[in-house]
Amino acid sequence: MVIPERVETHRLLLTRLQLTDAEEIFYTYASKPESTRFVSWPLHQSITATRQFLLYARQAWAQSLDFSFSIRLKGTNRLIGACGFLNDDGKTQLGYVLGPLHWNNGYATEVTQKLVQLLRAQPDVVKIGSFVDADNHASARVLQKCGFVVEAVLKEWWKFPNQNSQAKDCLLFQYPIATKPDSH
Secondary structure: OOOOOEEEOOOEEEEEOOHHHHHHHHHHHHOOHHHHOOOOOOOOOOHHHHHHHHHHHHHHHHOOOEEEEEEEEOOOOOEEEEEEEEEEOOEEEEEEEEOHHHOOOOHHHHHHHHHHHHHHOOOOOOEEEEEEEOOOHHHHHHHHHOOOEEEEEEEEEEEOOOOOOOEEEEEEEEEOHHHOOOOO
8 A cells, every 4th residue: 555645635734653743742632631532542641652652653654554644734834633544454444633722623524534535546445444432422423524424333342541441332434435436
């Protein structure tokens, strides 16, 4: 899978995560309980934890397993969150996280639409999905607005580490790619 390291939307720049992003990531969202409540990874207790994640992200990108981008405002280059997708032999799962100061501005929708566009252009992608905690109504709305449909309700399916690792019901969303553009 060949994924560009820099992608633009109308208002945002998505750039491959770099080790130099560590402090911005830590202070913008990774250390904030309100930002990490619904993510699949534990709240970062230190910048060292963020750096360890960035080392993983660099290696996973090189192996075409996990493509993680910073989300930056075009005008200021300020980091406001991160997004990306996991790749399991063409079956992809996308996600995003934003710092709380940047919620309710349409950024999650803009990012999700761009990731879907990017994935639909990949000839090897056979599925585009995402899962959310059933209590994460905001992300469920974003996915529905971007054309995703609920494929299943998964009972007590995921233990979110920032919610006392209690098994939670999740919604499994899929994007209908039957109308994927011809890749010839």
